[in-house]
Amino acid sequence: MNVLDKLKQMFTGHEQQVDKGSDKAADLAKKKAGGKYDQQIDTGRDKLKDQFGTQDRPNG
Structure with a gap:
Protein backbone atom coordinates (compact mmCIF):
# COMPACT_ATOMS: atom_id res chain seq x y z
CA MET A 1 0.00 0.00 0.00
CA ASN A 2 1.48 3.32 -1.04
CA VAL A 3 1.20 6.64 0.75
CA ASP A 19 -11.84 20.88 2.85
CA LYS A 20 -11.64 23.10 5.93
CA GLY A 21 -8.02 22.18 6.64
CA SER A 22 -6.88 22.72 3.07
CA ASP A 23 -8.58 26.14 2.99
CA LYS A 24 -6.88 27.17 6.24
CA ALA A 25 -3.51 25.90 5.03
CA ALA A 26 -3.89 27.73 1.72
CA ASP A 27 -4.81 30.97 3.48
CA LEU A 28 -1.77 30.68 5.76
CA ALA A 29 0.55 29.91 2.83
CA ASP A 46 -7.91 22.39 -5.50
CA LYS A 47 -6.00 19.23 -6.38
CA LEU A 48 -6.05 18.14 -2.75
CA LYS A 49 -9.79 18.73 -2.58
CA ASP A 50 -10.32 16.85 -5.85
CA GLN A 51 -8.43 13.89 -4.46
CA PHE A 52 -9.66 13.79 -0.85
CA GLY A 53 -12.33 16.41 -0.18
CA THR A 54 -15.92 17.13 -1.12
CA GLN A 55 -15.22 19.32 -4.17
CA ASP A 56 -17.20 18.19 -7.23
CA ARG A 57 -19.06 15.50 -5.31
CA PRO A 58 -22.83 15.36 -5.52
CA ASN A 59 -23.34 15.07 -1.76
CA GLY A 60 -20.46 17.41 -0.87
Missing part, protein backbone atom coordinates in the same frame (compact mmCIF):
# COMPACT_ATOMS: atom_id res chain seq x y z
CA LEU A 4 -1.67 7.90 -1.40
CA ASP A 5 -3.74 4.81 -0.63
CA LYS A 6 -3.07 5.24 3.08
CA LEU A 7 -4.15 8.89 2.93
CA LYS A 8 -7.33 8.01 1.04
CA GLN A 9 -8.17 5.39 3.64
CA MET A 10 -7.42 7.79 6.50
CA PHE A 11 -9.50 10.65 5.04
CA THR A 12 -12.52 8.54 4.09
CA GLY A 13 -15.51 9.88 5.98
CA HIS A 14 -13.73 13.12 6.86
CA GLU A 15 -14.06 14.99 3.59
CA GLN A 16 -15.43 18.18 5.13
CA GLN A 17 -12.47 18.36 7.53
CA VAL A 18 -10.12 17.95 4.57
CA LYS A 30 -0.79 32.89 0.88
CA LYS A 31 -0.25 35.17 3.86
CA LYS A 32 3.32 33.91 4.36
CA ALA A 33 4.11 34.24 0.64
CA GLY A 34 2.73 37.76 0.51
CA GLY A 35 0.49 37.04 -2.46
CA LYS A 36 3.40 36.05 -4.67
CA TYR A 37 2.28 32.42 -5.23
CA ASP A 38 -1.48 32.65 -4.85
CA GLN A 39 -2.26 30.88 -8.12
CA GLN A 40 0.04 27.95 -7.35
CA ILE A 41 -1.33 27.65 -3.81
CA ASP A 42 -4.91 27.63 -5.13
CA THR A 43 -4.01 24.95 -7.68
CA GLY A 44 -2.49 22.76 -4.97
CA ARG A 45 -5.51 23.24 -2.69
Whole structure:
Protein backbone atom coordinates (compact mmCIF):
# COMPACT_ATOMS: atom_id res chain seq x y z
CA MET A 1 0.00 0.00 0.00
CA ASN A 2 1.48 3.32 -1.04
CA VAL A 3 1.20 6.64 0.75
CA LEU A 4 -1.67 7.90 -1.40
CA ASP A 5 -3.74 4.81 -0.63
CA LYS A 6 -3.07 5.24 3.08
CA LEU A 7 -4.15 8.89 2.93
CA LYS A 8 -7.33 8.01 1.04
CA GLN A 9 -8.17 5.39 3.64
CA MET A 10 -7.42 7.79 6.50
CA PHE A 11 -9.50 10.65 5.04
CA THR A 12 -12.52 8.54 4.09
CA GLY A 13 -15.51 9.88 5.98
CA HIS A 14 -13.73 13.12 6.86
CA GLU A 15 -14.06 14.99 3.59
CA GLN A 16 -15.43 18.18 5.13
CA GLN A 17 -12.47 18.36 7.53
CA VAL A 18 -10.12 17.95 4.57
CA ASP A 19 -11.84 20.88 2.85
CA LYS A 20 -11.64 23.10 5.93
CA GLY A 21 -8.02 22.18 6.64
CA SER A 22 -6.88 22.72 3.07
CA ASP A 23 -8.58 26.14 2.99
CA LYS A 24 -6.88 27.17 6.24
CA ALA A 25 -3.51 25.90 5.03
CA ALA A 26 -3.89 27.73 1.72
CA ASP A 27 -4.81 30.97 3.48
CA LEU A 28 -1.77 30.68 5.76
CA ALA A 29 0.55 29.91 2.83
CA LYS A 30 -0.79 32.89 0.88
CA LYS A 31 -0.25 35.17 3.86
CA LYS A 32 3.32 33.91 4.36
CA ALA A 33 4.11 34.24 0.64
CA GLY A 34 2.73 37.76 0.51
CA GLY A 35 0.49 37.04 -2.46
CA LYS A 36 3.40 36.05 -4.67
CA TYR A 37 2.28 32.42 -5.23
CA ASP A 38 -1.48 32.65 -4.85
CA GLN A 39 -2.26 30.88 -8.12
CA GLN A 40 0.04 27.95 -7.35
CA ILE A 41 -1.33 27.65 -3.81
CA ASP A 42 -4.91 27.63 -5.13
CA THR A 43 -4.01 24.95 -7.68
CA GLY A 44 -2.49 22.76 -4.97
CA ARG A 45 -5.51 23.24 -2.69
CA ASP A 46 -7.91 22.39 -5.50
CA LYS A 47 -6.00 19.23 -6.38
CA LEU A 48 -6.05 18.14 -2.75
CA LYS A 49 -9.79 18.73 -2.58
CA ASP A 50 -10.32 16.85 -5.85
CA GLN A 51 -8.43 13.89 -4.46
CA PHE A 52 -9.66 13.79 -0.85
CA GLY A 53 -12.33 16.41 -0.18
CA THR A 54 -15.92 17.13 -1.12
CA GLN A 55 -15.22 19.32 -4.17
CA ASP A 56 -17.20 18.19 -7.23
CA ARG A 57 -19.06 15.50 -5.31
CA PRO A 58 -22.83 15.36 -5.52
CA ASN A 59 -23.34 15.07 -1.76
CA GLY A 60 -20.46 17.41 -0.87
